[in-house]
Amino acid sequence: MSKTEREPMFSAKNIKLLSTPLNDENPITVQVLGICSALAVTVKLEPAVVLAVAVVAVMGSANVIISVLRKTIPNRIRIIVQLVVIASLVILVDQVLKAFFYDVSRQLSVFVGLIITNCIIMGRLEAFALGNRIWPSFLDGVGNAAGYGWILIVVAFFRELLGSGTVWDYPVMEKLGLFNIGYENNGFMILPPMALITVGVIIWVQRSRNRKLIESK
Amino acid sequence: MEGLVNIFVRSVFIDNMVFAYFLGMCSYLAVSKTVSTANGLGIAVIFVLGITVPVNYLIENYFLSAGAMAWLGPGFEAVDLSFLSFIMFIAVIASMVQLVEMTVEKFAPALYSSLGIFLPLIAVNCAILGGSLFMQEREYANIAEAASFGLGSGVGFYLAIVGIAAIREKIRYSNVPGPLRGLGITFIVTGLMGIAFMSFMGIKL
Numbered sequence: 001m002s003k004t005e006r007e008p009m010f011s012a013k014n015i016k017l018l019s020t021p022l023n024d025e026n027p028i029t030v031q032v033l034g035i036c037s038a039l040a041v042t043v044k045l046e047p048a049v050v051l052a053v054a055v056v057a058v059m060g061s062a063n064v065i066i067s068v069l070r071k072t073i074p075n076r077i078r079i080i081v082q083l084v085v086i087a088s089l090v091i092l093v094d095q096v097l098k099a100f101f102y103d104v105s106r107q108l109s110v111f112v113g114l115i116i117t118n119c120i121i122m123g124r125l126e127a128f129a130l131g132n133r134i135w136p137s138f139l140d141g142v143g144n145a146a147g148y149g150w151i152l153i154v155v156a157f158f159r160e161l162l163g164s165g166t167v168w169d170y171p172v173m174e175k176l177g178l179f180n181i182g183y184e185n186n187g188f189m190i191l192p193p194m195a196l197i198t199v200g201v202i203i204w205v206q207r208s209r210n211r212k213l214i215e216s217k
Numbered sequence: 218m219e220g221l222v223n224i225f226v227r228s229v230f231i232d233n234m235v236f237a238y239f240l241g242m243c244s245y246l247a248v249s250k251t252v253s254t255a256n257g258l259g260i261a262v263i264f265v266l267g268i269t270v271p272v273n274y275l276i277e278n279y280f281l282s283a284g285a286m287a288w289l290g291p292g293f294e295a296v297d298l299s300f301l302s303f304i305m306f307i308a309v310i311a312s313m314v315q316l317v318e319m320t321v322e323k324f325a326p327a328l329y330s331s332l333g334i335f336l337p338l339i340a341v342n343c344a345i346l347g348g349s350l351f352m353q354e355r356e357y358a359n360i361a362e363a364a365s366f367g368l369g370s371g372v373g374f375y376l377a378i379v380g381i382a383a384i385r386e387k388i389r390y391s392n393v394p395g396p397l398r399g400l401g402i403t404f405i406v407t408g409l410m411g412i413a414f415m416s417f418m419g420i421k422l
Contacts, residue, residue, distance in 0.1 A: 032400060035242035036343040079340075083311065087304040095300065110350035113303050117343040119243045192237055193411030200397070200404035207396035215399035 017139045021147035023210065027120045028151045029203045030213060034120030039195040040111055041152070045168050047107045048156030050097070052149030054112065056142060058089045059121050063141030065089075066129040073130075082125050083116070090115045120148055155198050163189030221365045224357075228369030231418055234344045235377035236411035238351075241344030245378050246403060255382035258339075263371030265339050266348050269313050270367025271360050273306050273349040281305060306349045314340045344374055381407060 027033045034055075041047045065085050066073075073081050094112045097105040105112065115121070124144050129137040160166055165173035165185045173183060188194055207213045234240045241262070248258045279285055281302050286293035318336045322329045339345060348370050357363045384406055393402050 029400070032246050033243060035246065036240050036347075039239040039242070080311065083307055083341075084304070087307050091300060091303055094303070110347060110354060113306075113350050114240070114343050114347055116303060116307055117341050117346045119341060119343075122341055191412075191415065192239065193408040193415065195239070196404050196408035196411060200401050200408065203401040203404065204394075204397050207401065211396075214395045 014136060014139055017136055018143040018146075021140075021143040022150065023147075023206070024213070026147045026151065026206075027123075027144050028148055028199070029206055031120070031123070033123050034118045034148055035199075036114060036118070039155075039192070039199065041108055042156040042159055042195050042198075043163070043190055044107075044160050045153070045156045047104055048152045050101065050104045051108060051111065051115075052145075052152050054093045054097070055115060055118070055121075055148060056145040058086065058093060058115055059124065059141040059145040060138055061089055061141075062086050062121055062125060063129040063137040064134055066125050067132060067134045067137035070130050078130070079122075082122060086121055086125075087116050120144060151199070151202065154202060155195060158198055159189045159194065162186050163194075221361055224362055225365045225369040225372075228366050229373040229376070230414065231420065232370075233373040233377060233414055234347065234370050235374060235407075236414040238347065240347040241342050241374055244339075244342050244344075245374075245381065245407075246400070249378055249382040249385055249403075252379060252382045252386060255378045259375030259378050261336055261339055262342065262344060262374045263368065265310075265314060265317060265336075265345055266371035266374075267364065267368040268317060269310050269345060270348050270352050270370075271364040272313060273309055274352055274357065274360050274363035276305055276309060277302065277353055302353060306346060310345050310349070311340045344370070377410070380410060384410075 021027060025031060028035060041051050062082075062085055066082060069081070090113065093115070094105070097108070097112060124141060128140045132140070157167065160168075161172065163186060165171060165178075173179065173185070189198075228234075232238070235242065235245055244258060249255050277285070279288065281298045283297040283299060284294055286296050286298075314336055318329075321336070348367055351370075352363050352366060355366075357366060381403065385403060388402060388406070397405070
């Protein structure tokens with residue numbers, strides 16, 4: 001391949017692959033993919049960050065592997081091939097978590113396994129990695145996983161701050177002295193339904209700033 | 218028998234798949250625009266969960282967990298294949314969905330035409346894999362308990378998706394603020410439904 005044909009590593013097109021999933025094409029708030037795990041692990045910041053990193057790792061590598069194999073996978077059995085690739089990567093992540101972060105792995109319980117059926121991974125493999133070269137596929141995977149991750153982290157931040165009065169287990173509200181003037185933790189934020197309402201509010205804020213995302217009636 | 222009813226009611230109301238664990242959210246949001254499609258998907262989920270959870274229970278207890286293969290002979294007592302459970306479960310689910318699809322197509326064509334497009338979708342519905350993983354984590358005592366947990370979770374999902382579909386059909390006539398329209402309001406309504414379901418938490422079974 002001659003040098004002139006090669007695209008630079010970070011051309012405008014590639015940067016775009018990385019940045020649109022953060023806002024305009026966000027997997028959670030716009031494409032509505034991968035919601036299941038997003039909500040259940042957001043009671044505290046730490047498991048949310050760990051899950052976000054795990055998803056970035058799985059999605060980046062799954063996209064690369066499928067992109068490498070894209071010309072050899074027979075079309076009819078592609079879903080099974082994708083599931084096997086994802087499941088093997090998730091087993092790797094799960095074993096690493098169990099070995100080095102046992103407490104977090106206990107808190108995440110079944111949700112590490114549920115990365116396998118996280119529709120955002122399958123969705124990107126189908127929609128992007130099967131038809132594109134390795135480097136763009138990698139960027140697309142990382143970009144989408146990051147778009148997923150930041151929503152996760154924002155939700156977890158607010159739920160932990162308002163629900164337990166801490167940030168990453170550091171007692172912010174206590175240090176600010178708010179308890180002395182009558183502030184109470186809102187125990188409601190820890191309960192599952194508040195995760196949904198928090199995401200609803202995030203969607204509200206995002207769409208009122210980015211009006212082209214508003215759904216028509 | 219009492220124990221089985223107990224597990225069933227628990228998994229329908231208290232440990233509801235959608236409201237307590239957010240499983241199956243993707244299809245819950247995508248297929249809940251009208252009651253009739255929601256009905257089809259709900260029935261398909263009950264079907265598949267009721268079958269895959271007991272099957273995965275057998276696989277877990279006779280092949281995968283530590284010492285489960287002792288029935289093959291003394292040499293197999295130390296074998297622990299539990300790290301393979303994700304890949305086994307998803308393979309079982311994918312093939313069971315295929316099998317169920319073929320059986321239904323052959324013996325109940327009317328049901329097949331109404332469930333048709335939903336069955337393949339279910340292989341990647343997290344509620345199904347979640348059901349098997351929760352079954353593994355909670356260590357049910359026998360296959361009947363696992364089956365009643367599977368069916369109960371399916372019924373819980375059915376209730377949730379039909380409920381939200383009915384609400385979304387009505388909400389179309391109200392004047393929702395622009396940025397909240399569609400997805401946003403659905404999230405908030407689901408949250409409110411979850412709060413309603415939390416009132417079952419106080420029930421002692």
